Amino acid sequence: MKITYREAVRQALRDALTRDPRVFLMGEDIGRYGGSYAVTKGFLEEFGPERIRDTPLSELAFVGCGVGAALGGMRPIVEVMTVNFSLLALDQIMNNAALLRHMSGGQFSVPLVIRMATGAGRQLAAQHSHSLEGWYAHIPGIKIIAPATIEDARGMLAPALADPDPVLIFEHVLLYNMEGELTVPEAEADIAHARVRREGADVTLITYGGTLWKTLEAAEALAEDGISAEVIDLRVLRPLDDATFLESVRKTRRAVVVDEGWRSGSLAAEVSARIMEQAFYDLDAPVARVCSEEVPIPYARHLEEAALPQVPKIVAMVKALRPNK
Amino acid sequence: MSDLPVPYERDYALTLVRHMLRIRRFEEKCAELYGQQKIRGFLHLYIGEEAVAAGAIPALKSDDALVCTYREHGHALVRGIEMTALMAEMYGKREGCSRGRGGSMHIYDARTRFYGGNAIVGGGLPMTVGLALADHLRGTRRVTAGFFGEGAMAEGVFHESMNLAALWKLPVLFCCENNLYAMGTRLDRSESQTDLTVKAASFGVPTRKVDGMDVVAVHEAAKEAVAYVRERQSPLFVEFQTYRFRAHSMFDPDLYRDKGEVEQWKQHGPLHTFTDRLKAQGLMTEDDFQRLDGEVNAEVAAAVAYAEQGGWEPIEDLTRDVYTPS
Numbered sequence: 001m002k003i004t005y006r007e008a009v010r011q012a013l014r015d016a017l018t019r020d021p022r023v024f025l026m027g028e029d030i031g032r033y034g035g036s037y038a039v040t041k042g043f044l045e046e047f048g049p050e051r052i053r054d055t056p057l058s059e060l061a062f063v064g065c066g067v068g069a070a071l072g073g074m075r076p077i078v079e080v081m082t083v084n085f086s087l088l089a090l091d092q093i094m095n096n097a098a099l100l101r102h103m104s105g106g107q108f109s110v111p112l113v114i115r116m117a118t119g120a121g122r123q124l125a126a127q128h129s130h131s132l133e134g135w136y137a138h139i140p141g142i143k144i145i146a147p148a149t150i151e152d153a154r155g156m157l158a159p160a161l162a163d164p165d166p167v168l169i170f171e172h173v174l175l176y177n178m179e180g181e182l183t184v185p186e187a188e189a190d191i192a193h194a195r196v197r198r199e200g201a202d203v204t205l206i207t208y209g210g211t212l213w214k215t216l217e218a219a220e221a222l223a224e225d226g227i228s229a230e231v232i233d234l235r236v237l238r239p240l241d242d243a244t245f246l247e248s249v250r251k252t253r254r255a256v257v258v259d260e261g262w263r264s265g266s267l268a269a270e271v272s273a274r275i276m277e278q279a280f281y282d283l284d285a286p287v288a289r290v291c292s293e294e295v296p297i298p299y300a301r302h303l304e305e306a307a308l309p310q311v312p313k314i315v316a317m318v319k320a321l322r323p324n325k
Numbered sequence: 326m327s328d329l330p331v332p333y334e335r336d337y338a339l340t341l342v343r344h345m346l347r348i349r350r351f352e353e354k355c356a357e358l359y360g361q362q363k364i365r366g367f368l369h370l371y372i373g374e375e376a377v378a379a380g381a382i383p384a385l386k387s388d389d390a391l392v393c394t395y396r397e398h399g400h401a402l403v404r405g406i407e408m409t410a411l412m413a414e415m416y417g418k419r420e421g422c423s424r425g426r427g428g429s430m431h432i433y434d435a436r437t438r439f440y441g442g443n444a445i446v447g448g449g450l451p452m453t454v455g456l457a458l459a460d461h462l463r464g465t466r467r468v469t470a471g472f473f474g475e476g477a478m479a480e481g482v483f484h485e486s487m488n489l490a491a492l493w494k495l496p497v498l499f500c501c502e503n504n505l506y507a508m509g510t511r512l513d514r515s516e517s518q519t520d521l522t523v524k525a526a527s528f529g530v531p532t533r534k535v536d537g538m539d540v541v542a543v544h545e546a547a548k549e550a551v552a553y554v555r556e557r558q559s560p561l562f563v564e565f566q567t568y569r570f571r572a573h574s575m576f577d578p579d580l581y582r583d584k585g586e587v588e589q590w591k592q593h594g595p596l597h598t599f600t601d602r603l604k605a606q607g608l609m610t611e612d613d614f615q616r617l618d619g620e621v622n623a624e625v626a627a628a629v630a631y632a633e634q635g636g637w638e639p640i641e642d643l644t645r646d647v648y649t650p651s
Contacts, residue, residue, distance in 0.1 A: 061485030068455020105424030
């Protein structure tokens with residue numbers, strides 16, 4: 001049966017609420033409004049206002065409140081409407097959620113899940129088009145996951161909730177309406193490994209989240225030109241699963257990292273550095289990157305498209321590595 | 326200084342003296358050890374403000390929770406964190422309550438539900454609200470007390486946290502320790518409204534204003550406040566008016582306030598005013614005080630010896646406790 005990514009997230013949340021009385025949701029307009037991406041529609045009626053908590057526009061307080069509730073024995077799932085607003089909560093994410101366990105000498109773990117939408121592509125202009133998951137992946141003490149498929153949207157929440165440490169889930173805005181088969185509905189995906197989404201021999205394309213689909217499209221286009229691209233979906237941005245992409249790169253000897261974040265200091269930079277550090281002598285070409293241009297994401301459609309990684313850019317970058325030589 | 330009779334039995338009164346003395350002597354020793362570079366980093370002393378922690382914290386039950394600030398040695402001691410583990414933490418030793426990871430500003434203790442120690446002004450407030458939310462959802466009748474300075478009331482997070490606690494009717498006791506200076510900035514230079522209870526009352530939260538130099542006033546107010554929060558299951562705000570006798574931190578040359586002002590506040594010092602009252606009432610003699618002081622000094626000496634003998638966390642364990650072991 002085909003379902004949307006939105007429905008997959010929704011099923012995962014409903015499951016969590018049903019299975020564990022400690023789980024509750026908290027966020028802006030998740031209740032009466034039904035969620036700004038309609039993920040939690042109907043939950044208020046189903047689970048009641050104690051477990052589906054509409055918050056004031058107070059990202060800093062309700063994210064920090066999630067930290068406290070997690071310390072107090074609950075399993076909060078905090079929805080920050082988008083990554084753009086998460087900047088208002090950065091102090092609580094960084095200074096409390098991420099650091100508490102270490103600062104307390106291991107006395108306090110923070111089993112908190114924070115979900116947020118990320119990414120550009122809807123002409124929402126500069127302040128509403130950020131991809132900051134790479135920033136968050138910089139911080140020790142939290143885990144960062146980016147489900148890109150229907151199955152991961154359905155499956156990664158349960159292990160995130162079972163994890164004793166804070167997990168941030170980044171859901172790309174363009175994925176909510178995506179439809180796909182949920183073949184193994186009860187499968188619980190892990191939050192530890194990258195996955196090979198397409199096998200290939202000539203070049204490894206490493207990506208995650210919203211750009212997975214552009215990258216798979218690019219791989220398809222490359223196949224028509226006789227270039228066999230392997231596509232790796234990182235899935236987990238912290239801690240990175242080096243082994244999976246290194247194994248692929250050692251096989252194909254070429255790598256392109258595709259990342260919707262800005263190039264400077266990006267997650268793509270980190271992946272690239274790890275390949276250089278660990279597989280330099282297996283490479284036949286320098287690691288290449290396709291990232292967002294270093295501009296605030298513009299409103300006008302043609303400018304926004306030009307600012308983001310796109311299929312032709314990925315194809316061109318791969319060809320520049322001359323993978324058939 | 327209050328000259329009202331102290332309404333406690335002798336033993337109970339002496340316990341309050343002991344709490345304040347333990348803070349005073351512990352911190353005096355810390356300042357000395359800082360000079361010897363045994364303690365490093367930031368060190369914020371509570372000296373002068375002892376009556377607040379000593380009076381307020383015993384009003385809490387053992388399963389209530391506390392969230393404090395970077396000036397939290399006193400709270401930790403009154404709450405029952407061993408002085409040995411606290412001093413070892415000041416040294417950065419592995420026997421410290423945070424295994425040397427936290428230092429002065431990050432004292433934690435799971436056993437006594439002591440959730441820090443927070444070095445970002447106001448940073449503990451949302452956590453305070455969250456701990457109370459957990460209790461609310463679990464149907465327990467515990468109270469979470471959040472201590473913060475008046476400086477935190479200029480932060481947006483104070484307003485957001487008060488609003489959330491009031492909106493959701495959560496059992497939070499907001500304890501503002503108003504020592505008049507946010508580092509070096511006096512209250513009237515940083516707040517348009519200097520009556521802090523007026524700010525708090527705007528959230529529909531009941532407020533109290535208490536002489537934070539008088540341990541009896543603090544203790545009586547705290548008992549009433551904790552009972553209110555527990556019974557009503559809704560927040561309450563208390564302003565404890567107090568004063569720090571030492572500089573903000575060991576790096577602070579203390580140039581922003583008048584020496585005369587400091588001297589004047591010292592006249593109202595929480596320790597000697599209380600012991601004077603007890604002596605006047607015949608509840609305590611100078612001998613009693615000397616005996617207590619001797620015991621406390623011995624405890625401090627033992628804590629120093631414990632810290633001195635403590636070990637360093639091995640470098641191999643550097644990355645321990647970044648994540649929970651699976």
